[in-house]
Amino acid sequence: MNSKVYDVLIIGGGAAGLMAASVCAKRGKTTLLLEGNKAFGKKILISGGGRCNFTNLFATHENYQSENQHFFKSALKRYSPYDFLDLVEKYKIEYVEKKAGQLFCKQSARSIVEMLVSECEKSGSELVLNTKVLSVGKLDDLFQVQTASEEFQARNLIVATGGLPIAQIGGNDFGLGLAREFKLATTEVDPALVPFKLKDSLLKKTSALSGVSLPVRIFNERISFDEDLLFTHKGLSGPAILQISLYWNVGESVTIDFLPTENSDDLISYKKSHPKRSIDTFLKSRLPKKFVEYWCQRECLSLVKKLADYSNDELIASIEALKNFSVNPAASEGYRKAEVMRGGVSTDEISSKTMEAKSVKGLYFIGEVVDVTGQLGGFNFQWAWASAHAAGQSII
Incomplete structure (x- = not known):
């Protein structure tokens, strides 16, 4: 067992996970992110024809679907498309606006991944690739996260594992299964934007x-x-x-x-x-x-x-x-062609302000694994950024 106890451990190195890691570390939290793939942000890299429709300037709560149509309002209001655009412009990433506020990288989606990884590394996040989480438990106030090689401990756990679409780049139901292990309800899931x-x-x-x-x-x-x-x-x-x-x-x-x-x-x-x-x-x-x-x-x-x-x-x-x-x-x-998963961890189980599970202190769910699904056009990435920001800012 790794003897270090992290303030935050994040499972998943996609859009939401990388964003959460940078926000947590900037606030001085010792942060570890574990990604099962050989590279970070694989879904970012293939989205938008390789140019990543990273947000939509006109994103509002009306662009999202959930069993609770009010749940996502708080996070989206506190982290807007213009907040993410400020970050993109800080890194001098060239972008173009296509139809109805859809912003794409002018060159390559890789620049968004590199930007997020850079934000994590500059703020002191530990990022680990090729490390699949096998199981998660909680003993007293610490989460025990078991991988094939070692066990990690953290006071807070952020689940940013995405959903079922595109299994070839790591899409799976790990996050849903983890929620159920902690007795949290999940909604019915289906392929969407398909x-x-x-x-x-x-x-x-x-x-x-x-x-x-x-x-x-x-x-x-x-x-x-x-x-x-x-x-x-x-x-x-x-x-x-x-x-x-x-x-x-x-x-x-x-x-x-x-x-x-x-x-x-x-x-x-x-x-x-x-x-x-x-x-x-x-x-x-x-x-x-x-x-x-x-x-x-x-x-x-x-x-x-x-x-x-x-x-x-x-x-x-x-x-x-x-x-x-x-x-x-x-x-x-089906999920092989779907861009996102509709449904996920029930919003009844999660605080809309913090993304923390109401019944499990220190357990957070962000991004696609939550029952919040955006329309086509950059809205799902904006939910990833906003929900990650909400979780990262709330961790004590």
Whole structure:
């Protein structure tokens, strides 16, 4: 057994873990971080196509999903996107703003990992790679953390182990299991921000569209998104699908509006101006050619029939079909393709101000392992930074 007793031991060297280590050490706490992989921040490195969408300037509580829609407000308010951006600018990391406040590294996500590691090392954190935690116990006021080579002791334990997505870079349920060992409740977990698989009957008809992308409005009874949709050889993907997947349960349908900026009146007006043209001419000026060919075949729309030969009611029905296409996905593509895990350690068990377990003094859960999941667009990284900051600042 290592005879040293640390003020804080952190399990997990991803976004939340590294952030927590730097915050704790800056406050003078002796801090040890254990990471099972050969490198820190593997999820950071692969995110955003290797450029890491590290925050969103417009992040608010409305961008998050949890059984308790108030839980995350405190941490997000106390550590804003601009707080993290100050750190990025301090390190002179070049970044670009893409859609709707999404900030990406201009060069490589590696600069974010290097920045976090540097912050830890400068403040005196001990960072250890290739060290998987086998078990955790608590004796009196000390946590006993067992690895393959030795046992460590700490007065406080921060669990930043992430979730189940992408097992090949270390995704697992260790944090959930640890919570249950300490008698803490967990919510049901599912893959989120994940592509959909289509049922074979529909997939046979859409397979020719693989690679076609188009802007849509996608919605269900709970929420709506205006984003791009991508047809794949397995089903549907793209930002629109990833977004709605956070609010989707197996067995439910979603509705797609393939003409989000048009309505039936536009087609009626077009008919008046161009009575001799066909309906596919109207559609091809607004939608990808391949998709229009698929849709006309699906709806048995004539490519030679003139618009003047359609009644207004027929044209309205055609547009409404495009604007209210209901899909019942067969399944998601699972944790292998999911960007995050929905669900986790129940927020009923954790203080929203400190991230500390209410029933276990000194035990903290941060980041993805907690039942807080953000939408696509940098919101999950912002939750990692904010929850880590809340925990790090509260440790006595």
